[in-house]
Amino acid sequence: MKTFHARSLATAVFCATFLVGCSNESDTQTSAPTPSTPQSSVATTEGLLSYIPSSSPYFFASREVLSEKDALELIERSGYFRYLDEDLATLRDYRDQVNSSEEAMILDIALSIGKELTALKTLEDFHNAGLKPNAHSAIYGLGLVPVLRIELHDESAFETMIQRVLTDANLTPIKKRFEDIQYWSLGGSDEWPVELVLAIHEQQAIFTLLPSTADNDVLATLLGQIKPTDNLANNQVLAQLEQRHSFTPYGAGQVSSARLFSELSQPEHIASQALFNAVEMPALDAGECQQDIDRLIKRFPGLTIGMKEYGPDRFQMNTILETDSALAADLKTFAANVPGLGQADSLASIGLGLNLPVLIQTFQRYALEVQQAPFNCDDLQGINSMWADISDSLNNPMLLMSAPAITGLKLRIDSLFIQNYEPSGTGLLTLASPNAQGLLSMASSFVPQIAALGLSNNGEVKNLSPEMLPPGMPSVSAAMSSDALTVGFGIDTPAVISDALKAPSNSEPLMLYGHLTDHFYSALIPFAEQMSPFGDELSGNELSRYSSLYKNTELWIKADDYGLEIGFAVELK
Template sequence: MKTKLSLAVTLALVSAGLLSGCSDDKESAGEASTLSYIPADSPYFMASSDTMPEQEAFDLFQRMQPMASLESDLDELRDTLPELEDDKVQHALGALLIAMGEELVGVESLEDVHALGLKMSPQVAFYGLGILPVLRMQLQDEEAFRETLQRILTKAEIHPTTATTNGTDYWVLTPEAPVKAILAIIDQQLLISVVPQDASDELLAQVLGNDLPDSNLEDSGALAELEQRHDFTPYGAGEVDFSRLLNELSSPSHAGTQALMDAVEAEQLDLSACQADIDRITSRFPGLVMGMREYNQDRMEMNVILETDEEIVSDLRALTTQVPGLGSTEGIASIGMGLNLPLLLQTVQQYAQQVRQNPFSCDELQDLNSAWSEINTAMNNPATMMIGSALSGLRARIDSLTMTNGEPSGSGILTLASPNPMGLVTTASAFVPELGALELEPGGDAKQIESMMLPPETPALHAAMSNNAIALGADISDPASLQEALEAPASEQDLLLHGHLTSEFYHSLADVMEQVSSDEVSASDIDVVRQYADIYKNMEYWLRVDDAGVEMSFSAELE
């Protein structure tokens, strides 16, 4: 449901401080840093070590959030709520979103946020006690937040029970389940966790923070090391350690893991026969790290890295190819990729052979043995070889998007990188004979493609060739621009995939949507697209080979 997504985004933005850093304020006497609650050997964590000033965080929130449509979203969700009555989970989620959204209506200043008991730049941590999840967030005003929370729960018709352990009160949100969601407000912090229904006082003391771990993330310096290693800002970073996680599932070292597994009647993984296989996998794929390399008033960049060993990094880097223009933000939008398909096939064959010669031995990992065999078979086919020998990457660039004679239309350039452009033309000529008849040559002038196979309303198509690529242009004003596209430099980064979307693209898309008659497109849908156009100057996303592994990233430049 679009409205739920839009409203959820708004709610997420109002708590943007979850990844925007700790509070400027020093911890009051006796109040522990959130990092001190995180065990140094936690299998996963996400936390921040420094701050964005609250007013800056609020200004950023105001620039990004779609508040203009919040009330209309709430009205639409209220109309939809009766349709969700048969699904208790969906209905409860809808009611909760409405209740939370209603608290945000009228929030126009940092003081309004504080009146709800919230901080725009709170001290935050999400982490595992073993596999048991815990979320902590610093509050601005404990009593004000209690009142806000009570209003939200009452409106959403959620009626928690109360419980006490070691003199600390907390709420139980799901009293009848094997595991229960609990919520507590302690020392100016909101705590949310999931614990077994019969959790011991000792375990609850650790969850609630009455008992701190002997070795914690603050003392270990692991977060600072992670930020430095990947050039992350101090406004939020984390990791999932695959070895710790698998070991915790097979041989629990924390009482929280065992208690949670017992509560859901999950059998402890017997990985004793798999330990060599597990070590083999985790040595090659140590974990997942995430953070932000930029987070300011003008631009933000979010990064997730799947860590691999040096051999895999080297093999992946060898797969990348030089594609003219790949990585640039020319045009109103683009999508492109660079991949050496023949070498990819060789690499897959190499890894598949390693698995055949040294298969995973334990029963739980037999699917990995067959998966490598299936991947190898799927890739080793004539079509892959035919395409791979002639095509090593592409970039599709959109220069304009309009409505022509009642149909969406546009202009742009498709660049096809190839180690053998003439061979690529020969292959493509099997489908478009007119392309072969153009007699393209490297460095030659662009030529128009005239084909009876194309619909009459098809815009003018031109083609040009270089020593390592072919460019096809649709409805371009100057065919000579194809040569510029062929000569465009490739990115110095080892990109596998790159794309971008500009403000102009969203404006054009909204104009097209307004002229397309469709029951699936509403005025509010178009309004959301226009808000994106007003908020974002440029958005980029990419997949590249990083020194540490494979990096998946997204960046947004604000208007």
């Protein structure tokens, strides 16, 4: 059996999303929906945002969308539909092995949806399926209950596509109607007290969860018949979020720690109340933990997500763990400058920039704070133990001795290949230090050959004698400045090492940065095929796919005024 890898799982989830509101039960009503005709969409930006309450514990929405042309180009260049047949073949293999009837039903739905998606090649194909390649969409919480809204091109065509999928998957939906909205549901039994719902209304597909004990007010709220008075369409919450973090209007959102915990402990929204009633669970009783929880919420007020770039050739998503101002200020002191860190100037690279003495001092201060004011809640005792362990680890003599000597490193891979059946390559290792001479002395105690180079901080490149190297190892050269040491492996041009030593740091200090290019994926293919070091999860075919799709991928961690940011960017071919 082929490996059921993450991409195939994503295929199943993506496909099944279209039909979360369907089941194999018989019709409960005979009424049919009123046929719709293509029309101007009412799911405009303001239309979608008007359903999202300003008090929502979580949301992600966009104020603008790409043009249909750019959206189609992005879909094509991202390769999702291009390789859908391969992913569906893997999914079919997995489907043949499952024993659970519920899992088999979900996979049947996913495969049927996938069959429809493989036919989407042109804008006309999307429209014939009732879809828009650049649809407005929003996901948000009505209390704890999630709602997903997606703009449609044509309700009738979308429903026709849904019916084809159901027939192919041998399923019959439960159709229900609330006022003028038709919807399908799955669940609502003693074993499954929450219904999965799909509704089609006003040129939108609406996906949500409906507690089986919910009354009409809850249903009307979830389906949008009752809109919140204070919503994202009539205030500047989303625009301000974009401005604060330099996000584009193509997508941004947040999770509020305070609002989320409030709904868990003292549910105010009628949807949250209905959910707790349906599952017959009491709301969370904070009790003696309330003060500790408030302490954590104050320190970590939420999570923010947004797109800083979004187009047919490149996109960038940033996730920010928001912290209080004191912790944010401390985090900003951790980053240290490392020559070349943040530059995608090779096959691949990975690097760290950390001011270890400052980091150790700060962590010791926080450990002392927790020791002096420990968390009292039984469920949070792990935090006390964690900080005690961190304090012990930071008192390691080797760490305390080496911390002042190094503030970061960057490993740069220039080439990667198999030579005489052995892995080989060329690249550079740069070590940053406030005292490069001290770093050289420390490094020499572990690698005596470095001392033989006789380096000084004038940047002169020197070569290590081949006699001092193990057989088969590429040439080694090095150069040193007052604040960095660069060692080259298999680099025959001294200027390459000099340039790496003098390379500027990123304009914003980074704690971590890494990148992978299409050439790196290509270089790994012989390793995967001949040496199989990565197993089935990273086969030659998979690497070839990545190489054909992704020109460059980047990942970084840095701190700003609002907390800790994790960034991810992809440049498409």
